[in-house]
Amino acid sequence: MTIADMVADRLLQRPRGRIARMWWRDMKAHHGIFRDTLEALDLTPDDHLLEIGCGGGTFVKWALETGCRATAVDHSVDMVELAKTNNADAVRAGGLDVVSAPAENLPFPEGQFTCAALMNVLFFLDAPAALAELKRVLVPGGRVVVHTVAPNPPAKVVPPTMAKRMRLYGDDELLACFTASGFTDGHLTRIDGAYQLVIATAKAAGRV
Template sequence: MAPRFIAKQLSWPAGIAGWLIREGMNRGNARLNSYALEQLQLVPEDRVLEVGFGGGAAVPGLVRGASFVCGVDRSPDVVSAAARRFADAVRAGRAEFYVGAVEKLPLRDATFDKALSVHTVYFWQSLKAGSAELARVLRPGGRIVLGFLPKAHMDRMNMPADIFTPREPDEITAALQGVGFSETEVRKPNSETAWAVATGIRN
């Protein structure tokens, strides 16, 4: 597949190619998803939101660890696939999946205790707008975890600039602070990994 086609599918998976990309993302993102889930610090009473859940690699862990899981993704194919895969949880009232974008979440204010998004900040039209929406749907004291590859690593991948916007870690924490998150920090499991997570608590 051409780099630009791959970039488009990463941003907005669709069709058979989208399915292949989602499967690849699930394998390639496994360690980052695991680390991000650990940083989310789930408790059984939590209502959790995942934005841009893609292949749904993190959803089983969310369903096991929380009382309710909501997934929002820009791709209708992704949402339909998740609704089928997690149909039992949906029927039990423990999961819902919606088509939507982080800049305009189709969700009520102060609905969730935790929010997660992995490898999506490059596609946000605005870090400020996305962060503000996540702050809006979280309850006071709610926790956010954003997993990503820092700009220095993304730049080496030469992704199309009109699809990918590499982000500096400080940009991400500044955006979170600007919309009312405190205790923001960037964490890495060790010095050998390229990826990291940014965390924060809603005031």
């Protein structure tokens, strides 16, 4: 493993340690992504949101302001602790659970959530397997919003050392992953053509 690999691993793929905790306490560079994702989710107080790869928990803090309840998941123990600390009131009040778990094997029963958000994490996952697992825990008709990056991003957006660790799906491939995993109504929006950032939305198949 090179030094670049180690940094990418410790800061992005499974953030851990003091620097990672400082970095992810409130990732301001992602605020625009959080806003776009919230808009696409259109949360209501009746929703139970699942966020996968929650990092420091800023997004879920904003989501809770809609009155929904939420569960945030991350496989990094440091990020789980940070997200809990950053949302201590909501955790105490019972409106938020933060759970250490892998996206590929979620510790929840079928149909527990009405909607889900994944930002800057799908590219670390085997998308068809992770989306199939997500579909299992969503109610029929449950909606998902994914923020990810299209293939061949400019080096200033995703450095090549990082890009080679990421699975960047083309538009058709991503839509095919949704369909293969049991989602319908897949739709992609390029939120910034130059940066190739993609918001993907879909619904869990089945009767609502």
